[in-house]
Amino acid sequence: MIHSSAMLEVNGLTKSYGKLMAVSGVSFRADYGETIGLLGPNGAGKTTTVSIIAGLLSPDSGEVLIEGKQVKRDTDPVKLKIGLVPQDMALYDQLTARDNLTFFAALYSLAGATVKQAIGDALTLVGLSDRAGDKVETFSGGMKRRLNLAAALLHDPQILLLDEPTVGVDPQSRNAIFENLETLKKRGKTLIYTTHYMEEAERLCDRIVIIDHGKLIANDTLQGLHKLLPVTNVIAVELDHADGFKPEPMLALPEVKSAELDQGTLRVGVHDLSRGAPGVLRWLAENGHSYHHVSSDQPNLETVFLTLTGRSLRDSR
Amino acid sequence: MIPFLALVLKDLKLFFNNRRAVIVGLLVPIVLASFFGYLFGGQGGNAETSKVPVLVIDQDGSDISRGLIVQLSGDKNLDVKASTLDAAREAVRKGKATAAIVIPKNFGRDAGRALFTGSSETGSSETGSGETGEKKPELGVLYDPSHNMELGMVKGLLSGAVMQSVSKEMFTGRSGREMVDESLAQVENNPRLPAEDRKALRDLLGGVKKFNERQDEDQRRDRAGASGQTQLSGGLTMPYQTREEAITSGHDVAYNGYAHSFGGMAIQFILFMGLDAGIALLMLRRSGLWQRLRAAPLSRSTLLGSRAVSAALVSSFILAVLFSFARVVFGVRILGSFAGFVGVCAAFSLMTAAFGLMVAALGETVEATRGYSIMATLIMVMLGGAWVPTFVFPKWLRTLTVVVPTRWAMDGLDGMTWRGLGFSSALAPIAVLLLFTLLFGVVAVTRFRWRTEA
Numbered sequence: 001m002i003h004s005s006a007m008l009e010v011n012g013l014t015k016s017y018g019k020l021m022a023v024s025g026v027s028f029r030a031d032y033g034e035t036i037g038l039l040g041p042n043g044a045g046k047t048t049t050v051s052i053i054a055g056l057l058s059p060d061s062g063e064v065l066i067e068g069k070q071v072k073r074d075t076d077p078v079k080l081k082i083g084l085v086p087q088d089m090a091l092y093d094q095l096t097a098r099d100n101l102t103f104f105a106a107l108y109s110l111a112g113a114t115v116k117q118a119i120g121d122a123l124t125l126v127g128l129s130d131r132a133g134d135k136v137e138t139f140s141g142g143m144k145r146r147l148n149l150a151a152a153l154l155h156d157p158q159i160l161l162l163d164e165p166t167v168g169v170d171p172q173s174r175n176a177i178f179e180n181l182e183t184l185k186k187r188g189k190t191l192i193y194t195t196h197y198m199e200e201a202e203r204l205c206d207r208i209v210i211i212d213h214g215k216l217i218a219n220d221t222l223q224g225l226h227k228l229l230p231v232t233n234v235i236a237v238e239l240d241h242a243d244g245f246k247p248e249p250m251l252a253l254p255e256v257k258s259a260e261l262d263q264g265t266l267r268v269g270v271h272d273l274s275r276g277a278p279g280v281l282r283w284l285a286e287n288g289h290s291y292h293h294v295s296s297d298q299p300n301l302e303t304v305f306l307t308l309t310g311r312s313l314r315d316s317r
Numbered sequence: 318m319i320p321f322l323a324l325v326l327k328d329l330k331l332f333f334n335n336r337r338a339v340i341v342g343l344l345v346p347i348v349l350a351s352f353f354g355y356l357f358g359g360q361g362g363n364a365e366t367s368k369v370p371v372l373v374i375d376q377d378g379s380d381i382s383r384g385l386i387v388q389l390s391g392d393k394n395l396d397v398k399a400s401t402l403d404a405a406r407e408a409v410r411k412g413k414a415t416a417a418i419v420i421p422k423n424f425g426r427d428a429g430r431a432l433f434t435g436s437s438e439t440g441s442s443e444t445g446s447g448e449t450g451e452k453k454p455e456l457g458v459l460y461d462p463s464h465n466m467e468l469g470m471v472k473g474l475l476s477g478a479v480m481q482s483v484s485k486e487m488f489t490g491r492s493g494r495e496m497v498d499e500s501l502a503q504v505e506n507n508p509r510l511p512a513e514d515r516k517a518l519r520d521l522l523g524g525v526k527k528f529n530e531r532q533d534e535d536q537r538r539d540r541a542g543a544s545g546q547t548q549l550s551g552g553l554t555m556p557y558q559t560r561e562e563a564i565t566s567g568h569d570v571a572y573n574g575y576a577h578s579f580g581g582m583a584i585q586f587i588l589f590m591g592l593d594a595g596i597a598l599l600m601l602r603r604s605g606l607w608q609r610l611r612a613a614p615l616s617r618s619t620l621l622g623s624r625a626v627s628a629a630l631v632s633s634f635i636l637a638v639l640f641s642f643a644r645v646v647f648g649v650r651i652l653g654s655f656a657g658f659v660g661v662c663a664a665f666s667l668m669t670a671a672f673g674l675m676v677a678a679l680g681e682t683v684e685a686t687r688g689y690s691i692m693a694t695l696i697m698v699m700l701g702g703a704w705v706p707t708f709v710f711p712k713w714l715r716t717l718t719v720v721v722p723t724r725w726a727m728d729g730l731d732g733m734t735w736r737g738l739g740f741s742s743a744l745a746p747i748a749v750l751l752l753f754t755l756l757f758g759v760v761a762v763t764r765f766r767w768r769t770e771a
Contacts, residue, residue, distance in 0.1 A: 051608070054608070054611075054612045055611070055612065056608055056611045056612060074611075074614070074615060074616050074617055075614045075615065075616050076614060077614065079612065079613065079614040080614060082612065084608060084609060084612040086605030086608040086609060087605065088604055088605030088608075089605055090604065090605030090606045090608060090609040091606070092327070092331060092606070094331055094334045094335065095327075095330065095331070095334070099330070102323075103323055103327045104609065104613075106319050106320055106322075106323030107320050107323065107324075107609075107610065107613035107614075107615060108320075108613060108614070109319045109320060110319075111319055148605075151609065152609075
């Protein structure tokens with residue numbers, strides 16, 4: 001199918017609460033089947049941005065276009081293209097999983113066989129078919145999160161807004177949710193995924209929009225973001241005797257861009273690993289510093305966030 | 318239409334799924350209404366009321382004081398016990414007795430004199446507090462100030478009993494005869510008494526003396542075998558009796574106190590239900606569920622309207638259950654217009670639903686809203702006459718209650734149940750309740766904050 005416009009266009013969104021500027025001039029777009037990660041610490045403006053996209057909030061300025069159309073009123077049919085997975089659990093604990101889904105399907109005027117089919121498909125996707133008749137209050141946190149996701153899929157939306165959908169779940173359930181989202185991605189759904197977990201953004205997202213203090217800091221692919229960094233590889237050397245070690249002299253080496261000692265591990269940033277690593281190890285040997293383990297990795301989104309904002313993503317939460 | 322119905326059905330399902338809350342929500346008003354109904358007249362309107370505990374301290378020990386105690390003891394409204402002055406003071410102070418009547422020394426003699434001459438002359442009677450009497454002997458009444466209403470009743474009964482016992486003794490008793498002779502002598506020897514007054518009193522007392530002599534004749538004949546009793550042998554009595562008739566829905570239809578109490582408790586607990594619905598909506602606005610509802614293509618009227626309809630249905634259900642219980646167990650019947658009853662119930666249910674929405678619209682935080690709305694609800698219930706009938710209120714307060722919707726609901730329910738009024742009498746309560754519904758609804762819709770609390 002050829003589409004003349006993007007699935008989602010966010011243009012110059014601004015929203016303030018009194019003196020607090022929650023979102024300031026945020027713009028990005030999402031194409032069909034694309035997964036966009038909104039990454040930022042708590043309070044960065046991610047949820048406000050998602051709320052405006054879902055039509056829950058009106059922006060002070062700017063616009064949101066879904067397939068080129070604005071959500072103009074509460075009953076706008078454009079809303080049928082959106083599925084929202086709120087950060088807070090949006091389920092009735094006293095009702096069964098099936099009753100919950102039947103209710104949410106009715107909100108989109110689904111009835112009859114269509115409802116049964118939609119509920120069956122959604123429960124199968126999230127792996128809760130065998131618990132359909134159980135009350136939600138008997139579910140674990142991870143199961144509730146999966147049902148929370150299923151409730152947003154019933155009307156087969158084109159774009160799914162996921163506001164931190166894995167908060168507070170165990171690693172197994174988180175993995176199950178990732179698999180569900182990867183399945184949806186394969187089905188061509190557009191996903192807008194807010195998180196402050198960089199691993200999640202790295203695993204799921206085609207492009208990452210970094211937001212801090214309501215402002216868009218970066219909007220690129222993971223590879224594109226890495227290019228913004230002064231180093232692309234980090235050599236980690238676990239020293240035998242780190243006491244009294246001074247990393248600063250290493251900065252004189254031609255390939256070395258950074259060097260720091262972190263709890264007995266020397267971290268050296270280099271652009272080219274094949275040229276930088278031999279020089280670093282040779283310098284250590286020549287200066288009498290023995291080591292017992294050497295590894296290397298690429299800098300992650302945490303590093304990107306730190307580089308772009310001067311603050312750690314974790315510290316900002 | 319599908320979303321609207323789904324929202325209403327969901328609310329009803331959530332309400333009925335919480336079985337413990339449903340049972341408690343119905344059981345508590347039933348228990349309270351049964352209790353209040355019993356207190357306020359019960360099923361036949363003649364449930365035995367508790368007697369007013371009264372203590373009597375007889376410092377006189379005369380025929381009159383003994384007769385007075387017999388009179389008081391015979392009254393069905395009083396529980397009379399003899400006591401001493403100190404013990405009586407203590408009992409009244411502790412609330413164990415509502416009043417204590419102190420019959421001072423020489424009360425019988427002085428009261429007899431005062432009956433004919435308007436003065437006890439010697440002024441020697443003493444109250445329990447030690448104060449000397451003036452022209453008439455005094456009966457001391459010690460009372461519990463928290464029982465003012467009972468005090469009025471006790472004083473009324475005391476007046477009748479004193480008149481009866483004093484007049485009986487004066488006309489037929491031994492001391493009465495002595496007092497007539499004594500009074501005759503005083504009349505003859507009082508130089509300041511005008512001649513006309515002396516003659517009149519001489520005639521009066523002489524007549525009494527003759528009457529007493531005839532009484533003696535009668536008694537002698539009685540002892541000889543004849544029977545008979547003169548008209549004044551029991552003393553002066555009230556020259557009238559009362560015939561009481563409760564004006565209810567019909568001639569032989571007794572007042573059923575449970576009709577009012579069940580109406581009152583239904584109104585109270587339905588208002589609390591409406592309040593809970595409002596608080597729940599306030600809490601919902603903070604939750605992910607609210608975001609999900611707002612993200613769906615639903616109009617604001619659908620979201621608020623469905624809440625109002627479900628709350629109104631739950632209110633109607635509570636009214637139906639409570640009045641069905643009252644009908645089966647206590648024989649409460651809708652003696653007036655059934656359509657009027659349904660109309661009042663429906664209008665009140667809608668008013669409650671709108672009240673809940675208004676609470677949700679005006680509330681800032683759940684905690685604060687719960688506090689002030691509970692207070693507002695209790696005031697509405699109280700002023701509406703759900704706890705006690707409005708006739709016990711001062712006049713200005715009774716006038717004020719016309720601006721309280723619960724007053725109209727109570728009037729409507731009373732009118733359609735035990736008063737047995739027709740449909741036309743339900744129109745005013747229905748209209749006023751619908752006006753309040755409109756008012757609360759407009760406030761709710763215009764003040765409701767739709768913004769998601771991000």
